[in-house]
Amino acid sequence: MTSTALDELGPTLEPPAQRARRAGLGAVLAAVGIPTFMVTLDNLVVTNALPVIKSELGASLSDLQWFVNAYTLSFAALLLTAAAIGDRLGRRRIFLAGIALFTLASAACALATEPWMLTGARAIQGVGAAAVMPLSLTLLAGAVPERLRSAAIGIWGGISGLGVAVGPVVGGAVVDGLNWQWIFWLNVPVGVVAVVLAARVLTESRGTVKRLDLLGLVLAAAGVLSIVWGVVHGADDGWTSAGVLGSLFAGVALLAAFVGWERRTASPMLPLRLFSVRAFSVINITSFTFSVGVFGSVFLLAQFFQVVQGYSPLESGVRTMPWTMAPMVVAPIAGLIVDRVGARTLITTGQVFLAVALGWLALITTASTQYSEMVLPFILAGVGMGLTFAPAASVVMASASDADRGVASGTNNTIREVGVAMGVAVLASVFASAGSYESPVRYADGLVPAVWTGAAIVAAGAVVALLLPGRKQR
Incomplete structure (x- = not known):
């Protein structure tokens, strides 16, 4: 033409x-x-x-x-x-x-x-x-x-x-x-x-032209919805309550049915062959542990400034900015150097930084902790997040063909969102078992073991990230 x-x-x-x-x-x-x-x-x-x-x-x-x-x-x-x-x-x-x-x-x-x-x-x-x-x-x-x-x-x-x-x-x-x-x-x-x-x-642009997997769409959406529903209600309704257990079991059953269907159907919504790629499987596990540990901790740490230190909501939001603003600077830099340094190095380093930062915060937090003592671990955590976002996205994109990139990205985002909900619910349960909102001392008592839990989960993700493929030699 x-x-x-x-x-x-x-x-x-x-x-x-x-x-x-x-x-x-x-x-x-x-x-x-x-x-x-x-x-x-x-x-x-x-x-x-x-x-x-x-x-x-x-x-x-x-x-x-x-x-x-x-x-x-x-x-x-x-x-x-x-x-x-x-x-x-x-x-x-x-x-x-x-x-x-x-x-x-x-x-x-x-x-x-x-x-x-x-x-x-x-x-x-x-x-x-x-x-x-x-x-x-x-x-x-x-x-x-x-x-x-x-x-x-x-x-x-x-x-x-x-x-x-x-x-x-x-x-x-x-x-x-x-x-x-x-x-x-x-x-x-x-x-x-x-x-x-x-x-x-x-x-x-489009993926591979194929028959729409309507049953797969319904099973996946219903399964994820049911699990997230159960997780976010577990802390308030009790993990052994009929509603929570029923929702979790139903979600697992629906997702099991989804996997079984995807293996059998000729036009799967989620090509399970994606998970045969080591990088794709590893990055999704790391994304999940990252979301559970980090966002569960952030949920409680953000409230620390209001409940314990008496700041207003706006003042509390401003005080979290050393953590939340750092990825804006670090993520673009990580994207520029990921091909030279390798995603495994950046992601593993980011998870280590996050685990150390959370452990640092758990170690120093009491009802009388001053904000100035938290700035350095906040910055370290922000750098760790920045080293994670862009390289993880690069791994997801590189692990899939052009036709599969949409579903690969959707899978990774789903896993991260489920991790956020689960992190808030699980760490809130740890908090509730050791502390409460009754006083600053009681809040700190619950916050410390919850953040230690978040640090341990992120550290486990750092170990898993070591399984990512190394930098390609030019």
């Missing part, structure tokens, strides 16, 4: 890397990075705003839990489903639909006047986020030249880290006097810009 004919067909048949060069790497990063920032921000931003929302909507404690869990549950449960549908119907198309749905749901959150309305809108937000998160990385990996891929993924990791970093601060600012609805209203104009930019810059 002549170049003139190609010109007449327009950008539809233009190779992704060629279109990225024409649009500019910055435009591509903005097209995938802005939506990624929105969904990572909203994962945490509501937490510090809960007291204000409780007062204005007359919400109960159960309602407050659902304001957080509705987003996490739908997000985690549908990541694999969204990635698979993207491979089938078009990754760019589903990515744009996810941004649009997230934006509309954000407006619904802001307009909510009853607790059930906000819960429902948050669940729909999670559905949109599930389409955005894995497909953003897949579209980025396919849109940039291979020589720039690791650096681009590193910048993407820094953008994700920014959402994590400013989430608690924005939420704290709202609690300290801003209108809580603006947490969600701000997403609306940003979402509109993101849809227009992504539509102009990104090129459509």
Whole structure:
């Protein structure tokens, strides 16, 4: 076909890397990075705003839990489903639909006047986020030249880290006097810009054309939803309660059925051959231990400043920034050097830094601990996170073929989200067995063994990370 004919067909048949060069790497990063920032921000931003929302909507404690869990549950449960549908119907198309749905749901959150309305809108937000998160990385990996891929993924990791970093601060600012609805209203104009930019810059791509595995989609979504449901309710309802045990057993049974079905069907949603690649299996185990240990600890440490040291929500959010802001700087650097240093070195070092930082915090924490004593371990933990995000994403992308990258990214994101929920639930249970919110001393009594538990889990992940393949020799 002549170049003139190609010109007449327009950008539809233009190779992704060629279109990225024409649009500019910055435009591509903005097209995938802005939506990624929105969904990572909203994962945490509501937490510090809960007291204000409780007062204005007359919400109960159960309602407050659902304001957080509705987003996490739908997000985690549908990541694999969204990635698979993207491979089938078009990754760019589903990515744009996810941004649009997230934006509309954000407006619904802001307009909510009853607790059930906000819960429902948050669940729909999670559905949109599930389409955005894995497909953003897949579209980025396919849109940039291979020589720039690791650096681009590193910048993407820094953008994700920014959402994590400013989430608690924005939420704290709202609690300290801003209108809580603006947490969600701000997403609306940003979402509109993101849809227009992504539509102009990104090129459509698909996975292998095959029959849609509807039964696999249902079994995977229901299984993950059931397990996450059980885990997040375990701390409050009791791990031996009928509801929690029933949910966990049902989730395991559904996922077992999913694996059995995927082995038998000719067109599996999740090609199990991915797990025959050592790097893919190892990075998913490490991602899980990282999420359990780190985010479970962060959940409790963030509250330490309010319960023990008496800071306001905004002041508490600001004090976590040495930890949460460090990945913004370190993740892009890690992306630039991962091909020269090797992902195994960076990821293992990151897990060691995190385990040492958590152990350091557990060692020094008492009811009278000063914030200045926590700054250095916070920075060390932030560096460890930065060394993990981009290299882990690079390993996931390198472990899968072009056709499987969407589902590989969705699998890894699902495992991390389940790890976050499990980490909060498990470490909260450890906390509750040794301490309480009754006094600063009792809070510190519970916090110390919980953070030690997080440190041990992350240390186990560091050992597993040693099994990653070494740097390829040029």
